[in-house]
Amino acid sequence: MSEFFHQYFDFGYMGEHFWEVFEAFLQNLLIFAVVAVLALAWGLILALLRQLPGKKFLPVRFITIAYIDIFRAIPILIVILLISGGIPFLDFIPKEIRIPHWFGKPDPFWYGVAALMLVYGAFSAEVYRAGIEAVPRGQMEAARSLGMSHGQAMRHVVVPQAISVIPAPMLNEMISLLKDSTLVSVIAFAESVLISRELLAQSFNSSALILTGFFFILIILPLARVVDKLIARNQGKITRGSHIEVA
Amino acid sequence: MAEAMVKLEGICKRFGELEVLKGVNVDIAKGEVVCILGPSGSGKSTLLRCVNLLEPPEEGDIYIEGKSICKGPGSGSGESSWELDFVRQRVGIVFQQFNLFPHKTALENVTLAQETVLGRSRSEARAKASELLERVGLGDKVDQYPDRLSGGQQQRVAIARALAMDPHVMLFDEVTSALDPELVKEVLDVMRELAEEGMTMIVVTHEIGFAREVADRVVFMDGGVIVEQGPPADVLESPREERTREFLGLVLDH
Numbered sequence: 001m002s003e004f005f006h007q008y009f010d011f012g013y014m015g016e017h018f019w020e021v022f023e024a025f026l027q028n029l030l031i032f033a034v035v036a037v038l039a040l041a042w043g044l045i046l047a048l049l050r051q052l053p054g055k056k057f058l059p060v061r062f063i064t065i066a067y068i069d070i071f072r073a074i075p076i077l078i079v080i081l082l083i084s085g086g087i088p089f090l091d092f093i094p095k096e097i098r099i100p101h102w103f104g105k106p107d108p109f110w111y112g113v114a115a116l117m118l119v120y121g122a123f124s125a126e127v128y129r130a131g132i133e134a135v136p137r138g139q140m141e142a143a144r145s146l147g148m149s150h151g152q153a154m155r156h157v158v159v160p161q162a163i164s165v166i167p168a169p170m171l172n173e174m175i176s177l178l179k180d181s182t183l184v185s186v187i188a189f190a191e192s193v194l195i196s197r198e199l200l201a202q203s204f205n206s207s208a209l210i211l212t213g214f215f216f217i218l219i220i221l222p223l224a225r226v227v228d229k230l231i232a233r234n235q236g237k238i239t240r241g242s243h244i245e246v247a
Numbered sequence: 248m249a250e251a252m253v254k255l256e257g258i259c260k261r262f263g264e265l266e267v268l269k270g271v272n273v274d275i276a277k278g279e280v281v282c283i284l285g286p287s288g289s290g291k292s293t294l295l296r297c298v299n300l301l302e303p304p305e306e307g308d309i310y311i312e313g314k315s316i317c318k319g320p321g322s323g324s325g326e327s328s329w330e331l332d333f334v335r336q337r338v339g340i341v342f343q344q345f346n347l348f349p350h351k352t353a354l355e356n357v358t359l360a361q362e363t364v365l366g367r368s369r370s371e372a373r374a375k376a377s378e379l380l381e382r383v384g385l386g387d388k389v390d391q392y393p394d395r396l397s398g399g400q401q402q403r404v405a406i407a408r409a410l411a412m413d414p415h416v417m418l419f420d421e422v423t424s425a426l427d428p429e430l431v432k433e434v435l436d437v438m439r440e441l442a443e444e445g446m447t448m449i450v451v452t453h454e455i456g457f458a459r460e461v462a463d464r465v466v467f468m469d470g471g472v473i474v475e476q477g478p479p480a481d482v483l484e485s486p487r488e489e490r491t492r493e494f495l496g497l498v499l500d501h
Contacts, residue, residue, distance in 0.1 A: 054327060141301055142346035142405075146360035146412055147335040156359055160350050 010207040017199055021208050024195035025215045031109070031181040031191065035116040036174055042117060043124030044159075050125065051132060053150055064125075071122035077183055079119055084111035084187040112184030120177050127169045131162030168230035175220055175227075250313045252277040252447045253298060253416055258307035260293055267293045268304065269471040275416075280448045282458035282479070285468035286494055291451045294468070295418050298449065299338040300329050311337055312415065336364075339409030340418040343425050345401040347393040353380060353404045354389040357411045365412065372411075379407035383437050399430030403437055410441075417441065419450040455498055459483050467491045 014021075049064040071079070087098050088107070100110040135158050143153035185194035192215065196208035251274040260268040267290045275281050283291045296302040298309060300316075303326060308317045316330040347356050357376035361367045367375070380389050383403040393401050402422055409417060419438065423431045435457050442448055442461050452458060458465050458479055465482040467474045467490075475488045486492050 056327065136344075136346075138342060138344050138346035139348065142342065142348070143360070145299055145301065145335060145338075145340045146408070147332065147364040148360055152363050156363060157348055161348075164350070 006205075008206050008210050010205055013203070013205050013207045014211045017208055018211070020199075021192055021195055021211050022215070024190060024192040025212060027109075027189070027191040028178065028181040029219075031112060031116070031184060032174075032178045034113050035120060035177060035181070038113070038117040039120035039124050039177070040170075042121035044128055046121060046125035047128035047132060048154060048159075050129060051154070068122045068125050071119050072126070074119075076115065076119050076180055077186060080112060080115040080183055080187060083115045083118075084108060087111065087114075106189065108184065108187040108189035111187060112181070112189055116177065116180060116184075120173065120180075123173050123176075124170060127166050127173060128162065130169065131166040132158055134165050135161045165234060168227050168234060171223060171227050171230065175223055178220065179216060250277075251275060251310065252279070252312060253449070254310035255294070255298070256308045256310070258294065258297055258304045258309070260290075260297060260302060260304045267471055268297070270307070271468075271471070271473055273466065273473060273476075275447060275449060277447055278445045279463045280442045280446075280450065280461055281464045281466055282462040283449065283451045283466045283468060284453070284455070284458060284494070285474075289468040290471040291468045292420055295340070295420050295449060295451050298334075298416075298418060299340050300326065300331055300334050301340075303329055309334075336412070337415045338418060339412055339414030339416070340420065341402065341405050341409055341422045343421040345393070345398070345405045345425070347401050347405055347408070349393050352390050352392055353385060353396065356393070356404055357408045360408070361411050375411055376407070379410050380404065383407050384433070397430060398426045399433045402426065402430075402434045406434075406437055406441075416447045416449065419448065419452065421451050421453065423452070423454060453498065455483065455495070467494065469494070 046064055046068060049060055050068070052060055084107075087093070090098055099107050101107060102110065132154075139157050139161065140153055143157040144150070148156070182191060182193040185191055185197070188194070192212040193209070196206075196212045199208040200206050253273075253275040255271055255273045258268050258271040259266070271290075271294055273281075283294065285291045293302055297304045308315050309329075310316070311334060314330075314333065316334050318328050318330060347353075348359065351359060354373065354376050357379060358369070358372035361372035361375060362369060377386070377389060380386055383406055385400060385403055385407070388396060388400060388404075393404070396404065405422075422438075423434050426434065431454070435454065438448070438450070438457070439461050450458075450462070460479075462479050464476060465479045466476040467482060467486070467488070469490050474490050475482060475486060482491065483495065486495060
């Protein structure tokens with residue numbers, strides 16, 4: 001028992017390597033922050049493409065839905081491995097793009113960011129969609145009847161209302177994203193799980209992994225409480241009226 | 248009669264298997280107030296929604312101020328085969344459920360489309376909105392959000408919102424049906440004033456009293472066709488058709 005405790009909860013060992021693991025954890029937060037911004041924007045674009053009306057946009061809708069379905073279905077690990085293993089060899093792409101070292105970050109960082117953005121864009125598109133579809137149809141009809149185009153109605157009427165109901169589910173997606181930032185360790189980017197495993201390999205001690213876990217708990221538990229608050233708030237303002245009836 | 252403001256010709260509309268409108272013809276003159284009555288499911292709301300292309304008809308043509316708004320064959324299907332902008336610039340609609348924008352104040356509800364669609368400046372749009380809200384008796388509510396307004400007040404904001412676009416024709420789709428009885432009058436009063444000012448109005452309603460008093464013509468619909476139409480005194484007091492009598496009997500006998 002004490003051997004187990006020593007293997008996983010060696011507080012001395014944790015203290016010794018605290019800053020090393022902490023700095024690696026900051027890399028997870030960095031991946032998270034960059035991907036969150038990109039995925040929230042990409043997801044909104046996907047959701048809007050998916051809502052384009054009429055027969056004319058059928059191909060756009062079809063491609064968008066196929067994209068969203070595929071990237072929600074493939075394990076993220078596979079996406080990360082395919083991107084980091086494939087993109088560098090696409091030599092029709094300029095080298096600065098296929099092997100990026102932007103802002104002093106190594107290429108695995110950017111491959112990880114790209115993979116997570118592609119996947120989380122698809123997930124957040126579904127959250128936006130739920131929000132957009134929760135806006136009563138009468139809102140779009142009223143806006144269009146006043147002469148607004150579909151795009152103007154989306155921008156000024158539908159999306160602002162959709163945004164107000166999605167923070168809770170979107171925050172849940174973001175919590176998953178933060179955790180999934182550790183997957184970038186498989187392509188040798190030095191984030192917290194990779195560092196912890198290196199420490200394990202050097203010293204046969206797993207305490208750094210536990211320490212990493214603590215860091216995640218510390219960030220995510222408060223966020224989970226925020227989700228609860230948002231859900232409670234939303235239940236107080238279920239949209240009134242504005243449904244339509246046919247004939 | 249002068250050139251019709253709105254002319255509907257052989258309008259047919261289906262929802263899947265259900266044939267809601269079976270060839271409706273009707274002319275509405277400039278300044279005329281037409282009330283459409285009929286049992287639920289008779290197609291009267293759908294007909295109204297055809298006029299501003301919220302439900303583009305599958306067959307038939309619509310003329311507004313003499314211009315056919317059907318682009319004709321080869322122009323695609325649904326919305327894209329119609330002169331959408333031409334229609335929406337001339338035809339305003341007020342809905343049963345108000346459909347005010349809940350994230351905007353009363354004033355912003357009335358200014359939004361003025362700015363985005365007509366390109367009016369903010370101050371111009373606000374001036375127009377204040378004037379209209381004043382006119383519908385809501386001068387003191389301009390900064391309220393819809394959920395702080397009663398149903399009758401919301402509906403009056405919705406009327407102001409439609410009028411702000413300077414429509415030539417106003418459509419009213421059972422605008423008092425979702426209101427508590429004591430709030431119906433304030434909305435009908437605004438509509439009555441509008442009629443007196445010469446607005447062309449097509450009003451789908453269950454308010455027989457309003458139809459009798461304000462309408463120039465009453466149209467009775469059932470089963471997707473116009474059963475009979477004429478001056479309110481004729482249609483409401485001495486209907487020719489059995490179905491009209493039956494309906495009026497049910498509506499008036501309580």
